[in-house]
Amino acid sequence: MTEGNFVDYVKLSVSSGKGGKGSIHLHREKFITKGGPDGGDGGRGGHVVIRGNSQLWTLYTFKFKKHFSAGHGGDGRKNRSSGAQGEDIYIDVPTGTIIRDTNTDEILHEVTEDKQEVIVMKGGLGGRGNWHFKSSTRQTPRYAQPGIEGATLQITLELKVLADVGLVGFPNAGKSTLLSVLTSAKPKIADYEFTTLKPNLGIVEYRNYQSFVMADIPGIIKGASEGKGLGHYFLRHIERNSILLFLIPADTKNLKKEFDILKKELIKYNPELLDKQYMVVLSKADLLDDELRVEYSKELKTHFKKNIDELISLYLKKDFFNVKIKLSELKIKFPNDFYLENFSGVMYSDEGLDDLAILSFKKSIEFNPNFCDSYINISKVLRKKNIDKDETYKIILFSLVINNKKPMIK
Numbered sequence: 493m494t495e496g497n498f499v500d501y502v503k504l505s506v507s508s509g510k511g512g513k514g515s516i517h518l519h520r521e522k523f524i525t526k527g528g529p530d531g532g533d534g535g536r537g538g539h540v541v542i543r544g545n546s547q548l549w550t551l552y553t554f555k556f557k558k559h560f561s562a563g564h565g566g567d568g569r570k571n572r573s574s575g576a577q578g579e580d581i582y583i584d585v586p587t588g589t590i591i592r593d594t595n596t597d598e599i600l601h602e603v604t605e606d607k608q609e610v611i612v613m614k615g616g617l618g619g620r621g622n623w624h625f626k627s628s629t630r631q632t633p634r635y636a637q638p639g640i641e642g643a644t645l646q647i648t649l650e651l652k653v654l655a656d657v658g659l660v661g662f663p664n665a666g667k668s669t670l671l672s673v674l675t676s677a678k679p680k681i682a683d684y685e686f687t688t689l690k691p692n693l694g695i696v697e698y699r700n701y702q703s704f705v706m707a708d709i710p711g712i713i714k715g716a717s718e719g720k721g722l723g724h725y726f727l728r729h730i731e732r733n734s735i736l737l738f739l740i741p742a743d744t745k746n747l748k749k750e751f752d753i754l755k756k757e758l759i760k761y762n763p764e765l766l767d768k769q770y771m772v773v774l775s776k777a778d779l780l781d782d783e784l785r786v787e788y789s790k791e792l793k794t795h796f797k798k799n800i801d802e803l804i805s806l807y808l809k810k811d812f813f814n815v816k817i818k819l820s821e822l823k824i825k826f827p828n829d830f831y832l833e834n835f836s837g838v839m840y841s842d843e844g845l846d847d848l849a850i851l852s853f854k855k856s857i858e859f860n861p862n863f864c865d866s867y868i869n870i871s872k873v874l875r876k877k878n879i880d881k882d883e884t885y886k887i888i889l890f891s892l893v894i895n896n897k898k899p900m901i902k
Contacts, residue, residue, distance in 0.1 A: 500651035500729075502554040503594055506613055507561040509537025509578030511639025514619035515568035518632060529632060531622040532569050534639045537615025538562030538578030546606035548586040549693065551651055562613075565639055568621045578615050586651055588732055594646035612647060616640035650728070655693060655707035658733030660754060663710075665739045666775035668692065671708040707733060727761045736770035742777050769828045769859075803835065815839065830860035834869065841873055849873050 512534025519527025540562050560583060566575030591601045591612060601610040619637030626633055659667040675694025692708040709729050730736065744750050751772060758765040803822065806815045819839070822832055837852035853870035856863060 499551040499555060500653075502551045502649050503558065504554060504583075504647050504649060505559045505644060506540040506581075506583075506647060507559075507644040508540050508613035508642040509562040509564045509615040510642045511535070511537045511578075511616035511618040512565035512567040512575035513638050514621040514624075514636030515570065515573075516622045516634055516636045517570040519570075526632075529622040529626050530570055530572050531636050532571070532573040532575065533621050533624075534568045534618030534637075535565030535575035535577040536618050537565045537639070537642045539580045539611050539615050540583070540613040540645075541580055542583045542585055542589075542591060542601070542603060542610050542612055544587045544589070544603040544606050544608040545584040546587050548584060550586065551589070551649055554649065562615055562642070564642070565615065565618045567639075568618070568636070572621065572623055575618060580615075582609075585649060588652045590650040590652065592648040592650060594648045597648075600647070613643055613645050616642045652732045653693065653707050653709075653729040655732070656704035656734045657696075657706045657737055658730050658735070659706065659708050659737050659739055660730060660758075661739035661775070662741075662750065662754070665741050667708045667739050670739065670775065671706060675706060727758070730758065730765060731762060734768065736765075736768055738770060738772045739775045740772065741775050747774075807835075812839070812842075828859050830856045830863050830866065833859060834863065834866045837866070837869055837873075841869070846873050846876065 514534050515531030517529065517531040519530040521527055540560060560581055562581040563579030565578045568575050585603055587604055587606060587608075589603045590599055591603070591610070592599055600612065603610060617640045619639045622633045622636045625635070659670060661667055671692060671694050674696050694706050694708070695703050696706050697703045707729065738751060738754055740747055740750050803815065803818050806818060816839070819832065819836060823829075823836075833852050833856035837849045837856065840846070840849035840852060850870060850873055853866045853873070856866040857870070860866075
């Protein structure tokens with residue numbers, strides 16, 4: 493995908509160096525009539541090395557140079573002197589680059605760290621000199637090994653943007669506008685769909701001189717997971733974002749339907765995408781008056797509360813089979829929800845699966861560190877498992893502090 497200076501997909505041809513020839517030489521020295529073989533080994537050919545560089549953000553330079561060749565190894569010499577090694581060639585790429593074999597589409601390597609080096613093609617080995625082949629019956633071998641030829645490989649470099657927060661939404665949802673307001677980035681903004689055809693990155697600065705990277709991902713449409721609207725090119729940039737921020741415009745006819753379509757496309761493309769933490773944000777809120785804002789807020793809260801009430805009703809009826817089914821459905825609809833994780837922990841605890849219960853309560857605390865119930869529930873399970881009482885008391889004490897309650901100490 494190419495627009496301006498941003499290139500995230502290129503095909504290259506890389507060749508490693510040929511190994512040097514082994515030397516055929518017989519030792520000659522004054523007063524030594526039969527010195528024997530002393531031909532040295534050939535040097536190895538140069539490697540093709542791809543190196544991560546955090547200062548790069550595009551594969552643009554590879555639009556003009558697509559062929560890379562490493563140096564050849566030097567030939568062996570007399571006195572068992574080895575030939576020089578071929579010069580390695582280093583290809584710098586942005587972090588987040590995937591290297592594929594163009595012919596098989598197999599992923600060979602992933603470059604995710606700065607200064608990370610991966611050898612894509614190894615140089616050919618140098619041939620052995622004739623001194624390796626001497627024996628009691630063949631004292632003057634007059635042959636040596638040739639160097640091994642280098643190899644050529646067609647590779648594809650595919651860049652996936654690395655960012656802390658990725659903006660996800662339909663075309664013309666206000667993603668680029670939000671990025672331009674929060675950061676110094678200047679993405680193209682216009683009142684028509686698919687204004688953004690390439691990911692834009694910006695740095696958001698906040699208190700104590702801290703910052704994080706935000707990525708504006710081009711708009712997703714229905715069927716994007718099947719490649720519609722260049723969906724495959726856009727969706728791959730979402731995979732490397734830590735948190736997803738779903739933007740739904742306030743002028744949409746059905747908030748829930750639009751959000752469900754976005755989630756469905758992500759799940760179809762890669763089910764693991766919704767394991768990430770995410771938030772849903774209503775954009776273009778300036779189009780709404782106070783009355784509509786209250787109505788939309790009620791709609792979102794009612795949708796979640798209705799499902800939770802149904803789940804609690806099934807639990808009180810001790811219909812645990814349907815509770816599990818309903819809980820699984822809700823986790824798909826509302827992943828990373830602290831209340832549902834806490835509910836899962838309670839279910840596991842009732843079934844005697846204490847280890848799974850502890851994991852669920854820990855997830856709930858991770859999603860919402862201020863939710864008191866999860867601390868109390870995990871402390872109960874820890875006490876049941878006879879875990880350190882002091883540690884259990886600390887958890888209970890912390891949960892009480894969160895709710896501004898004073899523990900009764902006797």
